[in-house]
Amino acid sequence: MCLSKSIKATLIKEKAAIIIYLMNTTFIMMLYYLLYGGKLQLYPLALTVFFLLLYLVYKFIVYKKLYGILEEGKASPQYKIEDDYVYKDLVDYLAQVHKSYILQLYNMDLKLEEKDSLMSQLIHNMKTSVAVIELAAEEGLEKNDDNQEIFKDIIEEKYRLEDNLEGALNVFRVEKFSKDYIPEKVNLKELVTKAIKCKKRDFIYSKVSPRVDIDEGIYVYTDKKWGSYVIEQVISNSIKYSNKKDSKVSLNAIKDENRVILEIEDQGIGIKKQYINRVFDLFFTGSNGRDNRESTGIGLYMCKLVCKKLNNEISVQSEEGKGTKVSISYINAED
Incomplete structure (x- = not known):
C-alpha cells in the first residue's frame, strides 16, 4: 500500500x-x-x-x-511475525483460516481429479464398446443384404459417437496440458495433410473436397498432436457447414518474418455478424448450430484454449451465405 x-x-x-x-x-x-x-x-x-x-x-x-x-x-500462509506484535492474535487466526482454506481446496482438487480419472476411464471403456459395435455392424453389412441401410446408419452413428468420445477425452487432457505437450519444429504441410486424412471420411460423405496450397518448406513451432487437433476441429466445422455439394475447403499459408498464418476457408453458410465475437464461447452454437444436431459448442472453444497454450492465435472472419475463414497464426520456425 x-x-x-x-x-x-x-x-x-x-x-x-x-x-x-x-x-x-x-x-x-x-x-x-x-x-x-x-x-x-x-x-x-x-x-x-x-x-x-x-x-x-x-x-x-x-x-x-x-x-x-x-x-x-x-x-503463502506462512506469516512471519514477532511474538510481541500487537496484532499477533489476529494474524495467527488469519493463518489458521488460510491453511484451512488451502486444505479444503486441496481436497476439492483431489476429488475433481478422481472424478476426471473415473470419467476418462469410462470414456475409454465406451470406446472399446464402440469398436465392438463397428465390427458387428460391418459383419452384418457383409452377411445381410436386406438391411444394408440399417447397418450403414449404425456405422455412421458409430463414427459420430467416436468423435464425441474423443472430444470428451480431449477436454480432460487439456487440463493437464503441460504433461502432454511437446513443442517442436513441425512441417506445416505435413501437419495439415495428417489432419485432412483424419477427416477423409467426412470429406467423402459430405462430397466436399480439400484444396491445399502450402509450401513444403514452411515450418512452424507447435505440438504435433494438439496442432493437428485444432486443424481437424476447424476442418470438421468447414465440412459440417458447407451449404452445397462439391464445394471446396481451401487451406493455404501466408508467412512473414516472424509468423506463419494458416487460412482455412470454406464455401459454407457463413456466420451472422452478431455472432462472430461469440463463436469461441463455451457451448455457443448460434443459429447455425441449432439447425445442426451435431453442433455442441465445444470445438472452437477447445481450439481457442489449445492455441492459447501453444502460443498460437486463432481468429474467424465470416460473411453469411458466402463462407467462413479461420486463421491460425504460428511462430515461424524456418532456419
Missing part, C-alpha cells in the same frame, strides 16, 4: 480516537480559559496535539506492518 493510502487508512481507522482527543483538548482549553481569567494558553493545546501525533505515528507504523504481512499472506 502506498504512503498516501496508508495515511488515509490510519486516519479513518483512528477516527474515534482523534475525535476523543479533540474533545479532550477542547475541554482542557475551556478549563484553562476559565482558570486564567479568559486568557487562552497554548501549552495544553501543543501538548495534546503532540501526543495525538505520536499516537497516530505509532498506529501508522502498526497498520503498515499489518498490511505488509497481509500482502505476503496472499502468496
Whole structure:
C-alpha cells in the first residue's frame, strides 16, 4: 500500500480516537480559559496535539506492518511475525483460516481429479464398446443384404459417437496440458495433410473436397498432436457447414518474418455478424448450430484454449451465405 493510502487508512481507522482527543483538548482549553481569567494558553493545546501525533505515528507504523504481512499472506500462509506484535492474535487466526482454506481446496482438487480419472476411464471403456459395435455392424453389412441401410446408419452413428468420445477425452487432457505437450519444429504441410486424412471420411460423405496450397518448406513451432487437433476441429466445422455439394475447403499459408498464418476457408453458410465475437464461447452454437444436431459448442472453444497454450492465435472472419475463414497464426520456425 502506498504512503498516501496508508495515511488515509490510519486516519479513518483512528477516527474515534482523534475525535476523543479533540474533545479532550477542547475541554482542557475551556478549563484553562476559565482558570486564567479568559486568557487562552497554548501549552495544553501543543501538548495534546503532540501526543495525538505520536499516537497516530505509532498506529501508522502498526497498520503498515499489518498490511505488509497481509500482502505476503496472499502468496503463502506462512506469516512471519514477532511474538510481541500487537496484532499477533489476529494474524495467527488469519493463518489458521488460510491453511484451512488451502486444505479444503486441496481436497476439492483431489476429488475433481478422481472424478476426471473415473470419467476418462469410462470414456475409454465406451470406446472399446464402440469398436465392438463397428465390427458387428460391418459383419452384418457383409452377411445381410436386406438391411444394408440399417447397418450403414449404425456405422455412421458409430463414427459420430467416436468423435464425441474423443472430444470428451480431449477436454480432460487439456487440463493437464503441460504433461502432454511437446513443442517442436513441425512441417506445416505435413501437419495439415495428417489432419485432412483424419477427416477423409467426412470429406467423402459430405462430397466436399480439400484444396491445399502450402509450401513444403514452411515450418512452424507447435505440438504435433494438439496442432493437428485444432486443424481437424476447424476442418470438421468447414465440412459440417458447407451449404452445397462439391464445394471446396481451401487451406493455404501466408508467412512473414516472424509468423506463419494458416487460412482455412470454406464455401459454407457463413456466420451472422452478431455472432462472430461469440463463436469461441463455451457451448455457443448460434443459429447455425441449432439447425445442426451435431453442433455442441465445444470445438472452437477447445481450439481457442489449445492455441492459447501453444502460443498460437486463432481468429474467424465470416460473411453469411458466402463462407467462413479461420486463421491460425504460428511462430515461424524456418532456419
